[in-house]
Amino acid sequence: MSDTVLSVRDLSVAFETRRGTLTAIDGVSFDIAKGEILGVVGESGAGKSVTGAAVIGLIDPPGRIAGGTITLRGERIDDLPPERMRRVRGRRIGMIFQDPLTSLDPLYRVGDQIVETIRTHTDLSQKAARARAIALLAEVGIPAPERRIDGYPHEFSGGMRQRVVIALALAAEPELIIADEPTTALDVSVQAQIITLLKRLCRDHGTAVMLVTHDMGVIAEAADRVAVMYSGRIAEIGPVADVVREPRHPYAAGLMGAIPTLTQSPGRLAQIPGSMPRLTAIPAGCAFHPRCPKVFSRCRVERPEPIPVGPSRVACHLFDAQENAA
């Protein structure tokens, strides 16, 4: 596929600790195409944020990429020296984090921060960069951008700050944006505005977006495809409508049933017993098997690899068995 922007193959990230090596993500593979939003969901500890951090090369020691490849437009970026990776970040990959205040320097006017980013990554003049910064602020929906560009981060509300961060992420026209819980700290009405904005920008600029969040509702509305992560691996990946309406992996099915929705009548929620294993005690075989309602003997010994099921890929022995029977 010539349209593939990001391609991750068999990625593993390990953390060296005094008690041995912890594998935070283990054998994760996915692609994101131009103009596509891939949602990455999972509960805390599933490895979704670590996956995002690995793509932008922000795994800090003692963590390290222990295996696999990450390619951006066919070019390997996981083994770049730090200085070259720094230039890829910001220029070719933009980032949006949960708390906009951590991405903004409180001592500098927001305009100066955007202009600095633009001038670092392009050869625009100061004046042209400022004009572009104003255009960017207008594009992300900040009213009166020619005046607000000289404001400090604390003068913006939470939602407006997140818009500034999105403008900052877009400053160098990146091919890929990693958005890690971009709406989690915002109120619902503002959250809706930010999702709409992200979707529009992705469509208009053809940017590939990796949207990491724990909120399935956000994914259902924003994403084209979704990857459900469990215990450092992708349990199921596929078009969002398939995964939400007809989840195949027992974990994905349990997760969808556990989420209260506005449209469904309030009955008893589906319940997955127990909780996600800690990294120090990942069960053998399929990591989900102790909680799985459909567990059978093979699940306890052999780790399932993702196999195609309909338009999705599912890592579950149930579907392998079906294929063999057919």
Place this chain on the structure above:
Amino acid sequence: MNVPAGAAPYVEVENLRRVFDVSKPWLNRVIERAPRQSLKAVDGVGFTIARGETFALVGESGSGKSTVARMVVGLLEPSGGEVRITGVSMTDPKQAAARRRLRARIQMIFQDPYASMNPRWRVGRIVAEPIRAFDLIRGEAAIQARVGELLGLVGLHPDDRSKYPHAFSGGQRQRVAIARALASQAEFLVGDEPTSALDVSVQAQILNLMRDLQDRLGLTYLFISHNLAVVRHMATRIGVMYLGRVVEIGGGRELFLRPRHPYTRMLLDAVPDLGHIGRARVPVSGEIPNPIDPPPGCAFNPRCPLAAERCRREVPQLIDGVACHAVEEGRAGY
């Protein structure tokens, strides 16, 4: 107000108000000639909760829902208005003795269970604390038996009593918090975002547990949440708050099927939901105004598509469950 027929309200809240002084320190006020500033966190809130019912308050941050919860349980003194539980006033000094007897039956569950437990106490001691504090059961063996029973009730193992809170996951800790709340034979539980810090699969376990316990023990709940889907799942009646006031109140079903206040409609429209795959939405404009300096008239008027001259002047009163001039005047079109 909306009291279900034939049931005397368990909780009555009338015209509840709370003002916080958010002035700068005295020296700053003198030097900068700044006046005192106050924030009306809760401004004239009233509702009733019937016995055995789940009433939910829902709203975005700064709407005052947690402040109401804290005043209802008596953790915070109201600036005005009245809270009565089983007819006993929570503020009247003359009813102090009756209030003391009532206290044991009212318990609160917080968002972060870890912050509400002593990390150096074993779970058995944490759960037994209300029993000892209210002197409900005499004799160590009887107390231990009751603790084991309570832990079983919330889906933990009686042997878990010898563990410390850090040994539990978030969901299990919330179970311990619920066991502790039930230890004093509570009838009325106030949950302030009890599942907001939990992962969805664990949230489902806790919500199911709370409903099961309600069915078994006839508990009454006041449920505070910003999550509309959770509220829809839990509540029989719902109050929607915006900037310190209840803008709409009604049965859960009706409120979600036929929201009437423009803010409720906006909120329901804004929530990302599993049922809305790839939905293109009309985004809501604007954000919640600064509560120190709320707009005059109806606080929602700067964001409201139906705002008229009267809305900028006059605070709408709650009439038939909705506080909106447009609905009252029939301008809302529904």
